[in-house]
Amino acid sequence: MLEIISALIPFFLLGIAAAGLSRVSGVALSMIIVPTLLIWGANAIDVIAFMLLFVVYNNFTMETQDVRLDYKDLVLFPKWRLCIPFILSLVAAFFVPAAGIAIFMACFVLELLATVYKRIPENKRPRLHRVIVTSVLSAVVTAVGAYAGPKIPSEYYFICAGLAILIITGFAWYVGNHRDAFRGAWETIWADFNLFLGMFGVEASYYPAALTRSIPNPMDRMLPMITVVGGYAGLMVVFGVYNIFSIPSLITAIGAAIGIRLFGMYEFPRHGSFSFLAIGFAVAAVVCLYLVSPTPVGFDHINTLVSQPIGQ
Known part of the structure; x- marks a missing residue:
């Protein structure tokens, strides 16, 4: 038991540290966590399984930071209907245990998607069909990325992950300085970036709402939840194809949730260009990753520890 706790403490501290750095600079949590995991020796499937679960949990934490969810106010499953997911899950689990979880x-x-959508004032809501189409796109590209990511040669994987961080950061910097750029394809581009979530665990779905645009896009508010849809689809691919569920990810997500509750979330300025601190932290993380040039030894030891019975 003590060995398991010792192995998981670094992941818990990583979550708190990432939340603190994000609060100071505005950098996306994934751009701190992914390089750290790779430096610690994670291989591609470790990173992907870890980050997909982390994004689903962490985006929920961020959305409920200032809102108390009441089961009576739910949209799809309010009041007694809250029993429906539990009943469906139990019935499915009776035949296929994994299907119950799914x-x-x-x-x-x-x-969560419906609740966030309902909380947006009606005059600022995006059209429902756009939310559905973008969610489907996010799910498809993330699932494709989750399937393809582990097939990247291990000696190039960390290089590609660093490039994904630099591409998203560079894009955010560019559109922060060109407020009319990519107006027609705005949400499509950010949904397509979830290919990087599936392949490398890198995402920055809270950036669009922070970028000052000449004409604000109502989809910005929904993109973090659309990313959660993609994260779920990627998780199903990882679990179904590679049969991996990351316990260290849950521990890191708990640490990040505590960090967010303690430190709060970064407030992006509503004028001017994108945060130079966020750019600096992202670039510094990639530089450190490239300097270390990590060897992907994998998290097999940790996964074995947390999967064995407590008494062993």
Whole structure:
């Protein structure tokens, strides 16, 4: 038991540290966590399984930071209907245990998406069909990335992950300085960036709402939840194809949740260009990653520890 706790403490501290750095600079949590995991020796499937679960949990934490969810105010499963996901999950689990988890998570993600959509004032809501189409796009590209990511040669994987961080950061910097750029394809581009979430665990779905645009896009408010839909689809691919569920990810997510509750979230200025601190932290993380040039030894030892019975 003590060995398991010792192995998981660094992940818990990583979550707190990432939340603190994000609060100071505005950098996306994934751009701190992914390089750290790779420096610690994680291989591609470790990173992907870890980050997909982390994003689903962490985006929920951020959305509920200042809002208390009441089961009576839910959209799809209010009051007694809250029993429906549990019943469906139990019935499915009776035949296929993994299907029970998948159905429960699907209901959770759909409820979160609907609740966030309902909280947006009607005059600022994006059209529902745009939310659905963008969610489907996010799910498809993330699932494709989750399937393809582990097939990248291990000696190039960390290089590609660093490039993904630099591409998203560079894009955010560019559109922060060109406020009319990519107006017609704005949400499509950010949904397509979830290919990087599936392949490398890198995402920055809270950046669009922080970028000052000449004409604000109502989809910005929904993009973090659309990313959660993608994260769920990627998780199903990882779990179904590679049969991996990351316990260290849950521990890091708990640490990040505590960090967010303690430190709060970064408030992006509503004028001017994108945060230079966020750019600096992202670039510094990639530089450190490239300097270390890590060897992907994998998290097999940790995964074995947390999967064995407590008494062993």
